[in-house]
Amino acid sequence: MPDNPKIYHIVHVDRLASIITSEALLCDAQIIDQNTTGTTIGMSNIKQRRLTSPLTSHPTLNVGQCVPFYFCPRSIMLYLIFQANHLDLSYRGGQVPIVHLEADLHASVDWAQQNAKRWAFTLTNAGSYFFEDRCNLINLNELNWDAIHTTQWQACKDGKQAEFLMENSFPWHLIENIGVINQNIYTQVANIINSANHKPIVTIKPEWYY
Numbered sequence: 751m752p753d754n755p756k757i758y759h760i761v762h763v764d765r766l767a768s769i770i771t772s773e774a775l776l777c778d779a780q781i782i783d784q785n786t787t788g789t790t791i792g793m794s795n796i797k798q799r800r801l802t803s804p805l806t807s808h809p810t811l812n813v814g815q816c817v818p819f820y821f822c823p824r825s826i827m828l829y830l831i832f833q834a835n836h837l838d839l840s841y842r843g844g845q846v847p848i849v850h851l852e853a854d855l856h857a858s859v860d861w862a863q864q865n866a867k868r869w870a871f872t873l874t875n876a877g878s879y880f881f882e883d884r885c886n887l888i889n890l891n892e893l894n895w896d897a898i899h900t901t902q903w904q905a906c907k908d909g910k911q912a913e914f915l916m917e918n919s920f921p922w923h924l925i926e927n928i929g930v931i932n933q934n935i936y937t938q939v940a941n942i943i944n945s946a947n948h949k950p951i952v953t954i955k956p957e958w959y960y
Contacts, residue, residue, distance in 0.1 A: 751895050755855040757819035757914045760828060762789035763847045763930075763938055770946045774919040775851070778814045791831060791848065793838040796877040803876070805915070807885035808868045813876045816869075816915035821898045823850050823929060823958035826911055832960040845959055849939060850929035851950075855914065858924055859887060868917040875911035883915075923948045929955035 759775060765788035769775055776786065778797050801814035820827075830836050832845040862869045870885045873892055884892065894909030903910045928943075928950050930936050939952050 751891055751893070755821060755890070757821060757853050757855050757858065758823050758825070758929075759817065759819045759851045759853075759920070760791070760825065760848050761851065762791050762841075762843070763849050763935060763942070764788045766849070766939065766942045769922060770943065772919070773922045773947075775817045775922070776919050777817050777917075779812075780919065789841065789843065789847075791841045791843075792827070793836070793877075794840065795838055799879075800877055805870050805883050805885075807870045807883050808917075811868055811870075811917060813915065816917055817920040818876065819853070819914040819916075819920075821855075821871075821893065821912055821914065822910070823852075823955065824901065824960065826903060826907060829960055846931055847935065848931075849935065850955065850958055851925045852927040852929060853920075853924045854926060856887075858914070858916065858920070861921065861924060862916055869915060871912065871914045873912055874908040876913045876915065878908075922946070925950045928952045929958045931956060931959045 768786045768788050779801060801812060803813045805811050805813065828845055828848060830839055831848060834842045834844055859869060870883045872881045872883045874881045893912050894906065897903065897906035897909030898912060900906065928939055930939055930952060932954060936952055936954050943949050
């Protein structure tokens with residue numbers, strides 16, 4: 751387990767403008783309600799299931815009412831986007847326009863607790879039919895950190911897809927870094943965030959991609 755874990759949310763670059771306008775990343779339930787602009791990159795059937803899938807640690811809170819993060823970049827979901835051939839994935843634009851939003855786990859939990867926001871983390875994919883979740887950082891050692899950090903995940907898919915979830919929305923000011931695949935996307939991101947009050951560092955990170 752790293753001393754200072756980071757968490758990662760992936761979005762299409764054309765979502766950044768609406769995130770900045772909202773000053774927050776929104777959960778799927780809010781995105782649907784507000785009909786926000788930008789490309790949807792997830793699988794619609796799994797997103798629908800998450801809307802009605804409750805957390806054990808917070809029984810009145812569903813996964814789809816939370817903003818999800820992975821504990822690593824270069825996620826399995828990004829691989830499916832890269833392959834662009836999964837039957838349940840309507841997005842076919844590939845990984846190039848996808849950006850990683852990186853935040854600090856402990857800073858995020860501190861903010862959530864100070865602002866009465868429920869949070870949790872799952873030991874596996876929160877979009878599956880069965881998963882376990884926790885809401886105490888003392889349980890972080892239950893995550894399969896070897897699986898989370900490996901690049902050879904074929905035999906440990908479940909553990910690699912662990913998620914951090916924050917209720918309702920995730921404040922933009924907690925995003926510390928934006929990882930992009932190349933100079934072209936770097937320029938696009940830099941232009942989009944130029945007018946934002948909070949400007950995360952933008953870094954070209956090809957190792958975060960396939």
